[in-house]
Amino acid sequence: MNRTEQLAKITLNLSEWQKLYYKHQQEYIRRRLEAIKNLHEKKTRKEVMEIVGCVEQTLISWIDIYLEKGLAGLVAPIRHQKPQKLNPEQKEQLKTMLLKQKPIDYGIDRYIWTGKIIEEVIKTRWNLELKDSRIYQILDSLGLSHQKAHRDYENANPEAQKEFVSTIKKLQELQPQDKLIFYDEFAVYDRPSLYYGWAEKNTKPEVPSNEKRQRQKLNGMLSVDAVSGEVYLQLQPQSKAEDVAAYLADLCQDSLQENCTKIDIVLDNNSTHKQKMKGLFHDYLVAREIDDKIEVNFLHSPAYSPDFNLAEYEIHLLRLQKLHHLPSTVTIEQIQLALEDVKYLMNPEQIFRTLEHIFRLPI
Structure with a gap:
């Protein structure tokens, strides 16, 4: 029996494949997984080679590993047997x-x-x-x-989290003229960011910073479309209720130009997202004469549950891709320039997978 026939007799465990794909970030491991998945989807070897960017012999070696050891074999790291050079x-x-x-x-x-x-x-x-x-x-x-330190929120309400996930799943059933938006804020300074760094295991790296020097700051307001992955970003000196309201009014006005007539906006429970902001937001829509042209519904994510907000993942990517590798002498103007053309940080498939990750978070 040839390789193609052997593959046809195997049923791909998509759940296991998805878990392994999320767990292993290395590009060479993900290419192996993507290759096998595409073969199971009846693509030809030539098509798979073009998709993942490999030669035929490499693809055959991956198939052999999969046939012998399954998905677990594909994610086994490459071990180099070369002698160590550092004494x-x-x-x-x-x-x-x-x-x-x-x-x-x-x-x-x-x-x-x-x-x-x-x-x-x-x-x-x-x-x-x-x-x-x-x-x-x-x-x-x-x-x-x-590694980087993270907060463990003990005050989260599991029932509220379940209800939130259920609501988001229903809202995903969008009409062509509808949008589902996740919103959040972040701050950037002309100071060293709390980046990932090397540290002893079970400790966290320290970032030296001269806090006596006066710092410049910008407030980022970021929304992400939960279908297309399109990012709507503004940087402002302040992020008070009136600033958030004006930003969301800008978002709605731009969405109208794309023939959108309904937006569901997910917010966290920050004090600037409460009734005062919503009242100011309505006033801005009235002033722009668009209050009767677009329907806007606000939904709050569960308290103490930042991992349930898609915008948090976008902001994390934004810092990794645009901010963490800037020169050490970066100015606030350079930061503003680095962020001015941000449009997409994840493609639609990555957005979908991130939402699926959120839906599977332990509650």
Whole structure:
């Protein structure tokens, strides 16, 4: 029996595939998973090779792994058997470097240690060439992990979370002229951001910051379309109730130009999102003479449940993609310039998958 016949006899476990795809962020593992999924969807090998960008021999090797070991075999990490080039003393120096210093200390205008930057500094310090995949293995052996602290909200109401998920699922059944929007706010400063960094396992990295210096700040207001993934972003000096109301009125006016006649807007429970803001928002619609042209419904996400707001995921991506790798001497004007053309951070499929993740959050 050839490979194609063997594949045809296997039923792809989509639930397991989805979990593994979310769990493993490495591109080479995701390409393997996508290849097998596309083969199960009756695409030809040639089509799959074009989709994932591989040659036939590579695809055949993935098929063989899948046939022998299943999906678990596809996500097994690549282990390099090459001898280690860093001696024990150099490894300890590398660990100290990542914990105590920053790339800027080595003439690189960044605060974040990425694999490529570590690779560059190792080459400069010890005249050794290591691939970033090997570097990550060494860091794991040194007890380091790439992490950021997060809050654990103990006051969340499980029943409110269940009801919210149920409501969002119903609202997903949209008419062509309807929109489902998630909204949230964030702040940016001309100061080091709380980025991911290397730290001892079960600890968190510290970011040096001179808090006596006067800081400049901008408030970001971000909405994301829960179907298309389109982002609507404004940066303002303030984010009071009147600022939020004006932003949402702008959003509605622009949506009208796209022939949208109904918007459901998901907000969190910030004090600037309550009755005062909604009253001002209605006044803005009346002043623009569009209050009778578009229907707007507000829905509040459950209290103490930031993970249930799609906009939170967008803001996280925004910081990763646009802010975390800016020069260490960045100004507020440069930040504003970096964010001015943001339109999409996730495509529709990624939006759908993120919502599915939200629906499966433990309650």
